[in-house]
Amino acid sequence: MAFLYLLLGTFLSFVFLIILFVPMERVFPAQKGQAIFRKAWVLDLCYFLGQYLLWGSVVYFVLSYFADWLTGIVPSDFRTMLQSQAIWLQAIEAIILSDLLIYWGHRLQHKIPFLWRFHKVHHSAERLDWLAAHREHPLDSIYTVGLINLPMFILGFPMEVLAGVIAFRGIWAIYIHSNVRLPIGPLKKIIGSPELHHWHHHLDKNAGNYANISPLMDLLFGTYVCPDHEPEAVGIREDFSKNYIGQLVEPIVGKSRWDRFQDKFKR
């Protein structure tokens, strides 16, 4: 029964995202002529379904364990002191700390080869749209979701007060990947947009724009990039598996082992 609800929730989320993003991608396209059912659409659909039906639960189970462990090591007096602050102050602290952590965490994903192995799954998309946003290795999800929630886990900020921010952040993360170009003028220095994030997906893996929701961290640390046109190509230069299972397994076992395994399987 629970699985049926999960299935229904997944289906409704899928329909909602189609209704939300497809008209935008048709009316304000970044890449004109990009079809809805473009190359690797099925692969990204696998990621979408995998994330909603399977990996999402695994990620949150791991994070629950992690959160419990952190609760045990942080002195309760310290948490009580933080929680005695005004709610609005806690909300601001939580957002700034999350943004800072995810900025540097994301930058490290592009610098450290081990982290890049998993993060390159997300960057392997050669066509960007709302569905491609879901292309993410489960271990990469644990890393990013863990980092972004770390201040809340450690400091015990009440997440309920951030409900609006969390919901907005979730939907905006999908929007910035969509095939939309909608210049927002000076607001682009305050709020992230597809025109900025598409450059982050440029073939050059250190292209910049590591922040997601607000580019303030990029401006602060000098990684803000905003040319007045779309990048010629997005994706990665490395040779990487093109199927779902391969993209999940290869970062874990390594390219050479995965290639050997595939060779054996073919024989």
Next chain:
Amino acid sequence: MIQNAIKVLTLGFFISMITGFVMYRTGAFDSTTASSALHTSPNGGELNNANQAPNSTGNLEINQQNTNEIMPSSKSLAPAIDLKKYEQEQKKELRMSSSKSMMLPNEFKIDVEDIKKEYVSSSKSMLHPIKVEPTASKLFKEDPEQIAKLQPKFSPTASDTKQDITSDPTKDHSIKSGEKEEIRKTSGVYWGLVGLGVLGIVFVGIGIFVYFRYKLR
């Protein structure tokens, strides 16, 4: 002209949907919050994780559990036997012992003293009748000696004093933060929601203004 109208309508629809979604997730259309208690992946994670979300305020939950143990929710001044609980326990016992009933026939014997010991849960609430019962506290103000006669002698322990019921329940750390939100919601105007609505309207306004300013010029 038609193209521009389509663009404005699409943008308006998009902004309204996002505003609606955010308001829905903050519980604006329901009595309970539908919000996810976790930030999703910045790469575009799933939108709904409410059922599996870890609790970031774990220590508060522990306090809540302790509260249940220290002070039951019953405000009754008289000791009461929790018969339902006792019945359930007995049923469990019967089921468990069926295979070895021949060996342990005494298991079915009901020890009344044991019942009292285990199931007289509200006896603990007797420790704080003044704090819980408004009539008693009124009496206490008027005639403390009279109340002292009615009550058994008792000196509160350190842990008990922590469980005092404050005048403002939202400041009570033994209440889970989710429950605090409920208390806030029922105790007056929910300003957070009003603020969010205003923010939504401002956001829509800015979006349309920016669009007209930079795209349709």
